[in-house]
Amino acid sequence: MTNLDELDKRILQTLQLDASLSNQELAQRVHASPPTCLRRVHRLKKEGVIAKQVAILSPEKVGAGLTAIVEITLDHQATEHQIAFEQLVAKEIAVQQCYRVSPGPDFVVIIQVADMAAYHALAHRLFATQSNVRNVRSFFSISRSKFETQVVLA
Structure with a gap:
């Protein structure tokens, strides 16, 4: 299990609601700088916490x-x-x-x-x-x- 801090959790919660956000939009919503946000997302993908990003169809x-x-x-x-x-x-x-x-x-x-x-x-x-x-x-x-x-x- 990966240890997640509060910023990781905010990022994950936001991406679960809308994974189509740009890094800039994501950073604004989670109150982090864009470079920090980008590093976090890359780490969460590398560690397998973010398994994949998809479009959910009707x-x-x-x-x-x-x-x-x-x-x-x-x-x-x-x-x-x-x-x-x-x-x-x-x-x-x-x-x-x-x-x-x-x-x-x-x-x-x-x-x-x-x-x-x-x-x-x-x-x-x-x-x-x-x-x-x-x-x-x-x-x-x-x-x-x-x-x-x-x-x-x-």
């Missing part, structure tokens, strides 16, 4: 309006089988998140696709054709009341 505006939350149970839960499943889903761009969980199913996967036909094709590829997948339980979002990407900074 799924329904780009034709990916179906969200599926899927529980997967494997037949064999040995580490190598779990890693193999993680590697399989990592190749699928529609799989936005994959979590190993306990207790209950082995994995919970968040999938974003265009429609039910696209989900069916993906489910066939990822689950039905895999001999180690024992059980799949899918839930489909009818409304998203909250979506955040921020991490709480203590």
Whole structure:
């Protein structure tokens, strides 16, 4: 874990809300000089605290309006089988998140696709054709009341 001082936390909180800010704008918002701010951001990237900066799209505006939350149970839960499943889903761009969980199913996967036909094709590829997948339980979002990407900074 990286030790973060108050300036680091202000920088991170501000970037979590809007990573498109110029260094000058960021420095003004966090009350630091631009060179200090730039050094801090570079250090936070180098240390892996800032994993990446992306644009977050509105799924329904780009034709990916179906969200599926899927529980997967494997037949064999040995580490190598779990890693193999993680590697399989990592190749699928529609799989936005994959979590190993306990207790209950082995994995919970968040999938974003265009429609039910696209989900069916993906489910066939990822689950039905895999001999180690024992059980799949899918839930489909009818409304998203909250979506955040921020991490709480203590």
